[in-house]
Amino acid sequence: MTSVSIFGPADEPITLDIAQPFAPARVSTTRRYLMCPPRYFTVEYAINPWMDPSQPTSTELAMEQWTALKDTYERLGHDVSVIEPQQGLPDMVFAANSGTVIDGRVLGSRFRAEQRAAEADHFRRWFLESGYKAVVMPTAVNEAEGDFTWTGQLLLAGTGFRTDPGAHSEAQEVLGVPVVSLQLVDPRFYHLDVALFMLDDQSERPLVAYYPEAFSPGSQRVLRRLFPDAVIANDDDAVCLGLNAVSDGRHVVMxxxxxxxxEQVARRGFEPVLVDISELRKSGGGPKCCTMELRG
Known part of the structure; x- marks a missing residue:
């Protein structure tokens, strides 16, 4: 059996046992994350299918759920840095969209929606003030880890709704890593990070989880070739943004x-850590959207 820890705003863990066949031992690695508190969170415009300004939102509840997520990372031994939110930028909480960091090199973001455009420069300044030397702002539209997923060996790069295809070659040039382009076709899954996430980026055989129907037929074939052992999500997993998850190689925050x-990731030897982030989902975000990984 494996234990699943559920943490919500009340910060009271609930343990759920899931039957698990033989699976390899999983090892966590300490990660560094950058997050932004949702102090000004609301839904006042619609730039994706999840957003409905006519529905009420609670900034207080969003803060509670975000704090529980941050506390979860720290409980698991990870280092979390925090950038100050800015009034008038309600989606700045989704830090993953503002930078891609690999081996200490930073490729910033260039948002497609004008409502989020100003976020990019706030994050650029944070990187410079935090001592990052190699910070490049893109010329092509690129929504950072929203559409860029590092496997430990190559960069998976999504396009179709937000990030321009030209941003993929720009990422390869700036970050110096091989890039594989993937075409997204379902507007509900407008970013790669709501359709796919890395379970293990430390092994010789990286492991992902993904929702096939979010991708074009050709991209599905690419994913099957690259990741024949992948965890395949169903529609229920996808529509609750279950794939907007964060793994440290052992614990999977989702x-x-x-x-x-x-249950599927538990059967592969991982430990799911389930968090309530339902308020932020009203803007189309989950744990990964709130979390930029600082690599190197």
Whole structure:
């Protein structure tokens, strides 16, 4: 059996046992994350299918859920840095969209939606003030880790709704890593990080989880070739943004509603850590959207 820890705003853990066949031992690695508190969170415009300004939102609840997510990372031994939010930028909480960091090199973001454009420069200044020397701002539209996923060996790069295809070659040139382009076709899954996430980026055989229907037929074939052992999510997993998850190689922080996906990753030897982030999902975000990884 494996234990699943559920943490919500009340910060009271609930343990759920999931039957698990033989699976390899998983090893966590300490990660460094950058997050931004949702102090000004609201839904006042619609730039993706999840956003509905007519529905009420609670900034207080968003702060509680974000704090529980940050506390979860720190409880698991990870280092979390925090950037100050800016009034008038309600989506700045989704830090993953503002930078891609590999081996200490930073490729900033260039947002497609004008409502989020100003976020990019706030993050650029944070990187410079934090001692990063190699910081490059893109010329092509690129929503950073929203559409860029590092496997430990290559960069998976999504396009179709937000990030321009030209940003993929720019990322390869700036970051100096091989890039594989993937075409997204379902507007609900407008970013790569709501359709796919890395479970293990430290092994010789990286392991991912993904939702095939979010991708074009050709991209599905690419994913099957690259990751023949992948965890395949179903529609229920996908529509609760269960794939907007964060793994440290052992613990997988994911939305509490993604029970089928949690069982699948547990069967592979990982430990799901389920968090309630339902308020931020009203803007189309989950744990990964709130979390930029600082590599190197």
């Amino acid at each position: 939305p509490v509603e993604a029970t089928n996906l949690a």
